Amino acid sequence: MIRHGTIAFATVLLVAAGVRAETMRVAVTTSFHNSGLSDILLPAIERDLGLDVQLLVVGTGQALRLGRAGDVDAVLVHSRRAEEAFVASGFATHRREIMYNDFVLIGPGHDPAGIAGASGAAEALVRIAEAGAPFVSRGDDSGTHEKELALWRAARRNPEGFGTWYRSVGSGMGAALNTARAMNAYTMSDRASWLKFGNKGDMALLYSGDPTLFNQYAYLPVNPERHPHVKGAPGRRLEEWLTSDRARVLIDGYTLGGDRLFTHNANAE
Amino acid sequence: MNEILEGLIAAARLVATLDRDLTEIAARSLQVSVTAVVIASALGMPLGAWLAVNRFRWRRHVIAVMNALMGLPPVVVGLVVYLLLSRSGPFGVFGLLFTPTAMIVAQVIVVTPLVASIAHQAIRELWADYHDLLISIHTTKSQRVRALLWDGRRTLLTAALAGFGRAIGEVGAIMIVGGNIDHATRVLTTAIALETEKGNLALALGLGFVLIALAIAVNILIHTLSRTERASQW
Numbered sequence: 001m002i003r004h005g006t007i008a009f010a011t012v013l014l015v016a017a018g019v020r021a022e023t024m025r026v027a028v029t030t031s032f033h034n035s036g037l038s039d040i041l042l043p044a045i046e047r048d049l050g051l052d053v054q055l056l057v058v059g060t061g062q063a064l065r066l067g068r069a070g071d072v073d074a075v076l077v078h079s080r081r082a083e084e085a086f087v088a089s090g091f092a093t094h095r096r097e098i099m100y101n102d103f104v105l106i107g108p109g110h111d112p113a114g115i116a117g118a119s120g121a122a123e124a125l126v127r128i129a130e131a132g133a134p135f136v137s138r139g140d141d142s143g144t145h146e147k148e149l150a151l152w153r154a155a156r157r158n159p160e161g162f163g164t165w166y167r168s169v170g171s172g173m174g175a176a177l178n179t180a181r182a183m184n185a186y187t188m189s190d191r192a193s194w195l196k197f198g199n200k201g202d203m204a205l206l207y208s209g210d211p212t213l214f215n216q217y218a219y220l221p222v223n224p225e226r227h228p229h230v231k232g233a234p235g236r237r238l239e240e241w242l243t244s245d246r247a248r249v250l251i252d253g254y255t256l257g258g259d260r261l262f263t264h265n266a267n268a269e
Numbered sequence: 270m271n272e273i274l275e276g277l278i279a280a281a282r283l284v285a286t287l288d289r290d291l292t293e294i295a296a297r298s299l300q301v302s303v304t305a306v307v308i309a310s311a312l313g314m315p316l317g318a319w320l321a322v323n324r325f326r327w328r329r330h331v332i333a334v335m336n337a338l339m340g341l342p343p344v345v346v347g348l349v350v351y352l353l354l355s356r357s358g359p360f361g362v363f364g365l366l367f368t369p370t371a372m373i374v375a376q377v378i379v380v381t382p383l384v385a386s387i388a389h390q391a392i393r394e395l396w397a398d399y400h401d402l403l404i405s406i407h408t409t410k411s412q413r414v415r416a417l418l419w420d421g422r423r424t425l426l427t428a429a430l431a432g433f434g435r436a437i438g439e440v441g442a443i444m445i446v447g448g449n450i451d452h453a454t455r456v457l458t459t460a461i462a463l464e465t466e467k468g469n470l471a472l473a474l475g476l477g478f479v480l481i482a483l484a485i486a487v488n489i490l491i492h493t494l495s496r497t498e499r500a501s502q503w
Contacts, residue, residue, distance in 0.1 A: 025367065025450075034467050056367065056448045057463075070356035071366055174466030199468030227356060229364070 023052040024234045027063035027072040029143055030172045031101075032217070035192030035261050040254055041247070048246065049237050059172060061141030067091055067220065070227030074235050078190075078217045079143035092220035098242050099251050099262045100216045103147055104194055105207040106177070107133075107186035115186070121210040122155040129157055132165045134185035136176050139168030143215070148188050151212070177203075190215055192261040217262075243268055276474025280482075283475055291476075295483060298456040301369055301443070302436035305376035306384075309436075310429045313381045317388030317428075318414045318421075321396050332389065338382035343375075347442030350375045354446065367448040372456070375442040380432040387431055391424035392417050426495060430488055437484050457483070 032038055033055060042053055056066060060077040067075045068091050076098070077083060083095050105115060105124055113131035118124035128135050137159065138145040152159055159166055169179050173193045180187040181201045189197075194205060219242055221235040241247055243266035251264040283291045320332060352358050354366040354374075365371045395417050403413050418425065440458035447454035449463060457480045464473035 030466070054367070054450045054453050056450060068357075070361070172466050174468055178465070178468060197468045199470055229356065 021046065021050045021052045022234055023054055024074070024231045024238065025054045025056060025072040026074045026076060026238070027056040027058055027066045028076045029060050029063060029078055029217070030057055030174065031078070031144075031190040031193045032076055033057040034174055035190075035196045036256070037192065037251065037254055037262060040250055044246070044250060045238065045241060049234075049241060051234050051238060053238065059138075059140045059142030060146070064091075067222045070222060070230060072222065073231045074219060074221045074238065076217060076219050077143060078215055079146045080216060080218070082143075082146065083218055083220060086220060091223055091226060093223050094220070096219045096239055096243065096266065098217050098219050098247075098266050099264045100214060101191045101262050102208060102215050103144065103188055103213040104191050104205050105186060106180065106189050106194055106203055107206045108184045109202040109204045111204075111206050113186065116206045118207055121207065121213050122151050124207045125151055126155050126157065128186050129155075129162070129165075132163065134165050134167060134183050136180040136183065136185045136187040137166060137168045138173065138176050138188075139170040140172070142173075144173060144188060144190060147213075147215070151188075154212070191259075195256045195259055195261060216265075242266065272470050273474065275471035276478060279471045279475030280478035281475075283479060284482075291479065293452070294455050294457055294460050295479065297369065297454075298437060298458070298480070298483070299487075301372045301376060301456060302433060305373045305380055305436050306429055306433045308373070308377045309380040309384050309432050310425075312377070313384030313432075314388045314418060314425055314428065315414060317385045317390075318392045318418050320385075320389050321392040322410060322413050322417070335382050335389070336386050339386050341379060341382060342441070343379050343439050344441035344445070346375050346378050347445030350378065350442065350446045366446065367450060367454055369447070369454060371446040372443040372454060375446045376436045376439060379439060379442055380436050383435055384428045384432040387428035388421075388425055391421050391428065395421045423495075426491065430491065433487065434484060437487075438480065 028038065034057075038055055042055070045051055045053055056063070056072060058066070060079045060082060063072075063075045063077050064082060064086050066072045067086065075092075086092055087095050103121075105121070107113070107115065113128045113133040115124040115127050118127055137148060149159065159168075167179075167183070167185065169176050171179075173189055174197065176187055177189060177194070177197050178199055179185070181199060181203050186206075191208070219239055221232070221239060222230045224230045224232045248264040248266075251262050252260065254261055320328065320335075350371065351366065353360050354363070354371050355361055356364075356366070365374075399413075399417065399420070403416065408416070438458060440462055443454075443456060444459050444462065447456070447459065449455050449459040455463075457476055461473045461476045461480070464470075464476065
């Protein structure tokens with residue numbers, strides 16, 4: 001009896017989900033969702049376009065993998081090198097820049113390695129390395145991880161040879177911040193994820209502002225020639241919306257405690 | 270300690286206000302796990318009984334493998350189901366990835382060996398008692414299996430509840446094949462993982478308490494309906 005009831009209820013739920021507006025799936029980077037920006041944009045998209053955008057919140061590496069397999073209709077990520085390779089191998093038709101923010105270095109409030117006074121991001125990392133202060137690396141092929149590795153390259157250091165102070169956790173931004181807090185470690189985050197993070201404790205934003213920490217987000221529609229089932233038309237409407245003035249106002253207007261989290265920089269065509 | 274208290278308060282607030290998102294994901298948790306357990310029981314219980322009454326060459330090995338699969342890592346199951354259901358995989362044309370159906374498929378694989386193993390153990394002991402009787406009245410094999418399943422129904426209920434316990438608290442497999450999509454495939458466990466990721470530990474813990482309460486409620490309901498564990502009955 002109970003089982004029948006539950007199955008009937010389940011069927012109602014399934015049917016209810018089926019009759020909703022047109023849907024498309026987009027794999028997005030964790031910062032887009034964890035910053036709270038998606039909670040602002042998705043309802044507006046549903047109102048304006050009648051489009052139900054389903055988000056898969058993953059790191060950039062996994063997002064591109066989902067796009068390559070054709071499991072999502074588009075991706076919104078932040079790792080230019082990986083994105084350009086993705087377009088070059090024909091998995092996306094093109095790459096459209098949408099908005100940016102920047103990366104910041106987070107660490108224990110008393111800043112044992114003294115990175116607050118560093119002259120550049122690479123130098124700040126070198127100070128952490130020389131102090132042997134614990135550092136949490138994402139280690140998950142995300143856009144943030146790629147940027148961190150690029151900074152180590154710029155500092156002519158190779159994480160392969162680092163000691164136990166360098167801790168690669170292989171997980172998302174929030175998990176890395178949770179881990180860093182528990183270990184009194186430094187870590188790198190995008191500004192939006194850090195501002196929205198709910199478990200800061202005595203951690204503080206210690207270094208930001210180097211132009212190399214620029215963090216560009218781009219939209220890449222999956223190529224329908226590779227995957228015929230991909231929803232091309234809603235994807236184009238979403239891209240138009242994301243690059244519109246309506247999106248500019250919403251994205252630029254999204255602040256947290258007075259700080260702007262993202263800046264819209266899409267070119268209207 | 271303070272955060273555990275905040276978690277309890279968050280749980281109380283969510284339940285007291287009948288938070289709409291909470292009821293939605295709790296209903297989906299039940300929908301996925303109950304469906305998976307029903308299917309796993311339909312497969313696992315007859316399999317367990319059949320293994321108890323039949324003798325064949327590789328029987329011991331089949332049972333050992335089935336028992337070992339009780340410890341199947343959900344994350345690996347999730348990965349395999351993901352690769353099968355992906356658009357680039359063999360069953361990609363059905364478009365099942367990131368739907369509740371995909372989550373049910375993964376949980377059936379995780380839960381079936383557990384249900385089958387417990388059912389097998391229970392039926393084997395019952396079979397030892399019933400063996401002479403059922404043989405002497407010339408029952409067919411399928412009659413024996415049905416008689417044993419019926420008379421062992423109380424223990425089989427435990428098998429199903431153990432399966433439900435594993436399914437409702439499982440996160441590794443359904444995170445991969447469901448994708449934790451808001452209003453589509455988000456369930457209690459994946460919501461807990463997400464809130465932890467955001468650093469909202471009190472809310473994550475609150476959802477955890479709701480999950481535990483839900484599991485207890487389902488168990489009490491099943492026991493009440495099947496009239497077990499009452500004072501006058503054994």
